[in-house]
Amino acid sequence: MTTPAEARQGTPSGYRILNETDLRDYLAGIAAVAAQLGGPADRWSITEVGDGNLNLVFIVKGTSGGLAVKQALPYVRLVGESWPLPLSRAHFEHLALTHQGRLAPGLVPAIIHHDPALALTAMELLEPHIIMRKGLVAGAIYPAFVDHITTFMARTLFFSSDLALSAAAKKEAIASFAGNHALCKITEDLIFTDPYRSAEQNRWTSPWLDATAADIRADLDLHVAVSRLKLQFLSRAEALIHGDLHTGSIMVTETETKVIDPEFAFYGPMGFDVGAVLANLLMAYFASVGHERSPGEREAFESWVLSTVDQVWSGFAGKFLELWRSESTGDAYPLSLFPGEAGAARLEAERQAYMARLFQDAVGFTAAKIIRRILGLAHNIDFELIADERRRASCEARALRLARTLMVETASFTTIEAVTRAARELRQWQPAF
Amino acid sequence: MTTPAEARQGTPSGYRILNETDLRDYLAGIAAVAAQLGGPADRWSITEVGDGNLNLVFIVKGTSGGLAVKQALPYVRLVGESWPLPLSRAHFEHLALTHQGRLAPGLVPAIIHHDPALALTAMELLEPHIIMRKGLVAGAIYPAFVDHITTFMARTLFFSSDLALSAAAKKEAIASFAGNHALCKITEDLIFTDPYRSAEQNRWTSPWLDATAADIRADLDLHVAVSRLKLQFLSRAEALIHGDLHTGSIMVTETETKVIDPEFAFYGPMGFDVGAVLANLLMAYFASVGHERSPGEREAFESWVLSTVDQVWSGFAGKFLELWRSESTGDAYPLSLFPGEAGAARLEAERQAYMARLFQDAVGFTAAKIIRRILGLAHNIDFELIADERRRASCEARALRLARTLMVETASFTTIEAVTRAARELRQWQPAF
Numbered sequence: 007m008t009t010p011a012e013a014r015q016g017t018p019s020g021y022r023i024l025n026e027t028d029l030r031d032y033l034a035g036i037a038a039v040a041a042q043l044g045g046p047a048d049r050w051s052i053t054e055v056g057d058g059n060l061n062l063v064f065i066v067k068g069t070s071g072g073l074a075v076k077q078a079l080p081y082v083r084l085v086g087e088s089w090p091l092p093l094s095r096a097h098f099e100h101l102a103l104t105h106q107g108r109l110a111p112g113l114v115p116a117i118i119h120h121d122p123a124l125a126l127t128a129m130e131l132l133e134p135h136i137i138m139r140k141g142l143v144a145g146a147i148y149p150a151f152v153d154h155i156t157t158f159m160a161r162t163l164f165f166s167s168d169l170a171l172s173a174a175a176k177k178e179a180i181a182s183f184a185g186n187h188a189l190c191k192i193t194e195d196l197i198f199t200d201p202y203r204s205a206e207q208n209r210w211t212s213p214w215l216d217a218t219a220a221d222i223r224a225d226l227d228l229h230v231a232v233s234r235l236k237l238q239f240l241s242r243a244e245a246l247i248h249g250d251l252h253t254g255s256i257m258v259t260e261t262e263t264k265v266i267d268p269e270f271a272f273y274g275p276m277g278f279d280v281g282a283v284l285a286n287l288l289m290a291y292f293a294s295v296g297h298e299r300s301p302g303e304r305e306a307f308e309s310w311v312l313s314t315v316d317q318v319w320s321g322f323a324g325k326f327l328e329l330w331r332s333e334s335t336g337d338a339y340p341l342s343l344f345p346g347e348a349g350a351a352r353l354e355a356e357r358q359a360y361m362a363r364l365f366q367d368a369v370g371f372t373a374a375k376i377i378r379r380i381l382g383l384a385h386n387i388d389f390e391l392i393a394d395e396r397r398r399a400s401c402e403a404r405a406l407r408l409a410r411t412l413m414v415e416t417a418s419f420t421t422i423e424a425v426t427r428a429a430r431e432l433r434q435w436q437p438a439f
Numbered sequence: 440m441t442t443p444a445e446a447r448q449g450t451p452s453g454y455r456i457l458n459e460t461d462l463r464d465y466l467a468g469i470a471a472v473a474a475q476l477g478g479p480a481d482r483w484s485i486t487e488v489g490d491g492n493l494n495l496v497f498i499v500k501g502t503s504g505g506l507a508v509k510q511a512l513p514y515v516r517l518v519g520e521s522w523p524l525p526l527s528r529a530h531f532e533h534l535a536l537t538h539q540g541r542l543a544p545g546l547v548p549a550i551i552h553h554d555p556a557l558a559l560t561a562m563e564l565l566e567p568h569i570i571m572r573k574g575l576v577a578g579a580i581y582p583a584f585v586d587h588i589t590t591f592m593a594r595t596l597f598f599s600s601d602l603a604l605s606a607a608a609k610k611e612a613i614a615s616f617a618g619n620h621a622l623c624k625i626t627e628d629l630i631f632t633d634p635y636r637s638a639e640q641n642r643w644t645s646p647w648l649d650a651t652a653a654d655i656r657a658d659l660d661l662h663v664a665v666s667r668l669k670l671q672f673l674s675r676a677e678a679l680i681h682g683d684l685h686t687g688s689i690m691v692t693e694t695e696t697k698v699i700d701p702e703f704a705f706y707g708p709m710g711f712d713v714g715a716v717l718a719n720l721l722m723a724y725f726a727s728v729g730h731e732r733s734p735g736e737r738e739a740f741e742s743w744v745l746s747t748v749d750q751v752w753s754g755f756a757g758k759f760l761e762l763w764r765s766e767s768t769g770d771a772y773p774l775s776l777f778p779g780e781a782g783a784a785r786l787e788a789e790r791q792a793y794m795a796r797l798f799q800d801a802v803g804f805t806a807a808k809i810i811r812r813i814l815g816l817a818h819n820i821d822f823e824l825i826a827d828e829r830r831r832a833s834c835e836a837r838a839l840r841l842a843r844t845l846m847v848e849t850a851s852f853t854t855i856e857a858v859t860r861a862a863r864e865l866r867q868w869q870p871a872f
Contacts, residue, residue: 168673173627174620176673177705181617187607194606194770203775226785229776233789237771240601240609244674272610337627338670342636343662352659356666 020123024077026052029064039119039128043068059084072131073118091188095269096125098186102271110161113154114265132264135257142253142290143391145307152314154263155283156321163276164329166246168338180243183272190272197374198236201381202229210381214399214439218406219381231413235370243273251282277364281371287315288429289388292405296392312426319422323361330357366416373413376405403437453556457510459485462497472552472561476501492517505564506551524621528702529558531619535704543594546587547698565697568690575686575723576824578740585747587696588716589754596709597762599679601771613676616705623705630807631669634814635662643814647832647872651839652814664846668803676706684715710797714804720748721862722821725838729825745859752855756794763790799849806846809838836870
């Protein structure tokens with residue numbers, strides 16, 4: 007059996023890339039899986055559906071149930087074997103998923119089986135859930151989303167932070183994710199560096215955004231701001247973050263929300279996860295006009311998206327604060343330093359100040375997550391599916407303009423309403439192309 | 440042989456506490472040690488001299504040379520077996536000493552032999568060096584100290600930071616020190632928590648400081664400030680810090696400086712080490728009047744100490760900046776984001792801003808290190824050797840007053856000269872007891 011330690015070191019000896027036939031034989035030998043699927047193995051349907059950038063994903067259905075099987079490849083699927091990526095990410099994803107499942111029950115897929123040697127995890131099949139980003143492109147509204155995502159973030163971040171953990175437990179937890187640096191490096195390069203310089207992998211909607219991209223490559227105030235964010239990402243081990251919490255990592259129905267794909271997880275700044283959610287909702291907002299078939303057709307959707315942005319922050323902050331008030335079991339902010347009524351009031355004021363600082367971090371990371379999706383390597387379908395490139399570029403230009411302001415003038419955004427107000431105003435702005 | 444991994448887990452099986460006879464037999468069997476000492480083992484002199492709080496320390500002298508042998512005990516020596524402390528600290532001390540010796544050659548003792556099972560390290564004998572704190576109590580001036588300590592801090596902190604290391608190397612380094620949490624916990628409790636609340640282990644110069652100690656236990660602004668510093672200590676993995684860099688961890692002659700005892704080392708906030716040096720020099724300054732036999736006798740010493748405080752910061756900042764300008768090999772602040780003359784100028788401005796933020800951190804930690812030495816468990820001889828308790832309390836009250844201001848009004852201290860000016864002014868203040 008391959009130990010987690012071996013799984014973290016390059017390719018374990020038992021690893022092979024599975025095709026659909028291999029997978030059938032493999033799964034048939036695992037009692038928990040066979041029980042979940044039901045019926046004879048030769049009647050299971052197996053389809054590879056991975057549209058992500060990194061892995062193989064199989065949907066397996068039996069006579070009584072289904073599951074999703076994710077296998078890591080030793081390279082970046084989007085690019086090919088020329089860009090190797092360690093299989094150990096499957097170990098870290100499994101570790102993160104286990105933590106998240108414990109901290110935020112019901113908000114991540116249940117794990118049915120994990121095989122470190124094959125870098126493979128079999129999970130609950132999410133059906134009829136769809137990738138949230140696809141729903142947003144179609145203009146769908148998810149009324150339960152705010153409550154679920156704010157619970158997910160508040161609980162996973164709070165309970166892995168110094169507010170909930172002893173310093174010893176937190177240091178051990180940090181160490182357990184320290185090996186996931188190849189995935190962190192992707193973020194460091196693709197989010198915090200490449201969009202701000204000439205890099206072969208960058209792309210944008212050309213020629214419309216050529217001048218904007220050049221401006222951003224020359225914008226030294228922005229480069230300082232993004233470098234400070236990168237330094238935070240490199241050095242602040244605040245909590246176990248998902249690390250890739252965009253709307254493509256969230257599966258939804260009208261009533262359910264499941265966060266998937268935590269392979270970028272590590273101990274980093276909390277604001278990175280919060281900013282990822284805010285950024286991707288804001289991009290859905292800016293892209294929306296590009297998908298309308300008649301003017302104003304998606305007004306209700308757009309209004310819902312912006313109000314969701316407001317509520318994601320306010321809901322997250324409210325739940326995080328509530329956990330802090332009721333489950334402060336960590337070594338930070340010891341209650342014994344804040345005795346009596348006066349102490350309680352002063353600590354409560356400091357909790358608010360802490361959230362204000364976290365909000366500033368989130369605003370900066372929101373901006374970084376927007377810019378990378380428009381000028382960097384990995385784009386998203388919110389914009390990409392707008393076929394008219396000039397129209398797409400207009401949507402992207404508005405998002406970039408907001409992002410630039412958020413990142414350089416972060417301190418002037420002290421409330422989430424200030425952010426959504428700025429977004430609403432930019433909706434009217436017509437770029438000069 | 441015990442592996443470092445085993446050494447990190449509680450007491451290794453080969454461990455036994457050595458007396459002088461055991462040590463002689465043990466050392467005689469180690470070729471490198473025997474060569475260093477010279478002559479037959481039965482002619483070696485061995486004396487236990489440990490006056491530290493945690494360990495056994497033996498001075499061993501042979502016919503041609505000497506060495507210092509440090510063995511960790513499975514408990515806190517100062518308190519006894521009732522306060523267990525893992526032997527693994529000897530592993531982390533050895534690891535830190537190895538790093539520091541490579542990064543700051545000549546500024547830490549050379550390691551001659553390390554035995555993980557015995558939690559024992561044999562080091563170069565520092566002779567005729569004395570513990571710097573003893574020299575400061577006696578009013579001695581160390582003209583070479585500033586240059587040495589600023590080199591030590593600039594090099595050990597810079598080269599273990601994101602400015603010099605790749606993110607991958609830094610994450611692995613963080614993990615390698617994550618197990619040292621028992622030592623970190625001592626700092627978390629004794630420095631950042633206990634002095635600010637009623638704790639059995641607290642003591643102070645009573646009755647003179649009773650009111651001041653009570654004020655500090657009730658000072659909620661101060662409690663917020665120290666809690667923010669504690670949170671930094673818990674969550675900011677900026678660099679490999681010494682973790683206990685007071686003047687009792689520094690051995691000096693007029694021309695040499697050696698930093699010893701890095702058993703508290705881990706990846707933490709850089710300002711903690713800088714603050715430790717500044718705090719202990721400031722305490723030497725405030726204690727000085729308590730040691731004078733005639734008024735003004737130690738004026739030259741006091742003037743040297745304060746100018747040393749100024750130069751410790753300015754020298755450290757200058758050297759750190761110079762390393763950043765010339766050896767920026769890390770993932771933070773990539774040079775490619777700051778091209779051309781304009782880019783270079785903007786990056787240089789940001790370097791200055793970075794140092795200004797680091798200075799703020801250092802000011803806060805300076806305050807924390809002063810308060811713990813006057814109101815907490817572990818005091819220092821700067822004050823303790825002032826026999827007249829009322830006089831001692833006056834010195835301590837001045838130091839506490841500076842510390843309170845530094846911690847709560849940190850932002851108003853933007854230069855080190857503002858700190859030394861405030862210290863100089865407080866020298867004249869006479870507490871009302």
